[in-house]
Amino acid sequence: MIITIDGPAGAGKSTVARQLANRLGFAFLDTGAMYRAVAWACLQRDVDFSDVDAVADVARTIVIQFDGDEVLVDGQNVSGEIRTNDVTAASQYTAGNLEVREILVEQQRRIAGDSDVVTEGRDQGTVVFPAAEFKFFITASPESRARRRQEEFAARGQNIPLEQVLADQTDRDNRDAARKVGAMKPAADAVEVDTSQIDADAVVQRLLEIIGGTPD
Numbered sequence: 001m002i003i004t005i006d007g008p009a010g011a012g013k014s015t016v017a018r019q020l021a022n023r024l025g026f027a028f029l030d031t032g033a034m035y036r037a038v039a040w041a042c043l044q045r046d047v048d049f050s051d052v053d054a055v056a057d058v059a060r061t062i063v064i065q066f067d068g069d070e071v072l073v074d075g076q077n078v079s080g081e082i083r084t085n086d087v088t089a090a091s092q093y094t095a096g097n098l099e100v101r102e103i104l105v106e107q108q109r110r111i112a113g114d115s116d117v118v119t120e121g122r123d124q125g126t127v128v129f130p131a132a133e134f135k136f137f138i139t140a141s142p143e144s145r146a147r148r149r150q151e152e153f154a155a156r157g158q159n160i161p162l163e164q165v166l167a168d169q170t171d172r173d174n175r176d177a178a179r180k181v182g183a184m185k186p187a188a189d190a191v192e193v194d195t196s197q198i199d200a201d202a203v204v205q206r207l208l209e210i211i212g213g214t215p216d
C-alpha cells in the first residue's frame with residue numbers, strides 16, 4: 001500500500017509521515033531529502049547550479065540510500081548536512097531541474113517497490129504515485145508554519161526573526177507551486193488536512209481514522 005503526503009514547507013509532512021509509518025509498520029520515504037542530497041553533492045563538487053546538465057550528472061552519479069532516519073550519499077552519512085540553510089537554498093536548483101526530477105522520481109518508485117510505504121514531498125500523489133491508495137495534502141497557515149520553523153531553528157541555537165523565516169518560506173512556496181513539472185498541489189483525490197490548530201499526534205490520529213483500522 002502507498003500513502004502519499006504532500007504539502008507546503010513546514011506543514012508537518014515529515015513529522016506526520018514518519019509517525020504514521022511507525023504506527024502502521026510501513027516504510028517512510030522522505031523525498032525532499034533526495035533533492036537535498038543532490039544539492040549537497042553539487043555544493044561539495046562546486047558544480048555551477050546554472051549548468052543544468054552538470055547538476056543532472058550529479059543526480060545520475062551519486063547513490064542515495066536511507067538507513068532508518070539516516071540519509072547516505074555514496075555511503076557517507078549526510079543527514080545533518082542536508083538540513084543546513086545552504087543546502088535548503090540550493091535545493092531549489094535540483095527541484096527545478098527536469099532531468100533531476102526524472103531521475104529521482106524513478107528512484108522513488110524503485111525504493112517503494114512492492115512495499116507498504118508512507119511517502120512525503122510535493123508531487124507524490126500527483127506525479128510519482130498517482131494510483132496511491134490514500135493521498136493527503138497537509139497544510140497550515142503561513143504564520144503557524146513559520147512560527148514552528150522558527151522554534152526549530154531556535155532549538156538548534158539559530159535565532160532568526162519571524163519575518164525572515166516567513167519571507168524565505170513564501171519564496172519556497174511560490175517556487176514549489178509555480179514549477180512546470182512536479183508542482184506542489186493537491187491531487188484531485190487527496191484529503192486536505194489543515195494542521196494549524198492541531199498537534200502532530202492529532203493529525204496522525206485523523207489520518208489513521210481516514211485510512212481505517214486504527215491500530216490503537
Ligand SMILES: Nc1ncnc2c1ncn2[C@@H]1O[C@H](COP(=O)(O)OP(=O)(O)OP(=O)(O)O)[C@@H](O)[C@H]1O
Nearest residue numbers: 008009010011012013014015148152195198199200
Ligand atoms: N501539527 C503540528 N503542530 C505543531 N508543530 C508541528 C506540527 N507538525 C509538525 N510540527 C513541527 O513543525 C516543524 C516542521 O515540521 P516538518 O519538518 O514535519 O514539516 P515539513 O512539512 O516536512 O517541512 P519541509 O517540507 O520543509 O521539510 C517541526 O519543528 C515539527 O516538529
Ligand SMILES: Nc1ccn([C@@H]2O[C@H](COP(=O)(O)O)[C@@H](O)[C@H]2O)c(=O)n1
Nearest residue numbers: 031032033035091092095121122123176
Ligand atoms: N517531492 C519533492 C520533495 C521536495 N522537493 C523540493 O526539495 C526541497 C527540499 O524539500 P524539503 O521537503 O526537505 O524541505 C524543497 O525545496 C522542495 O521544493 C520537491 O521538489 N519535490
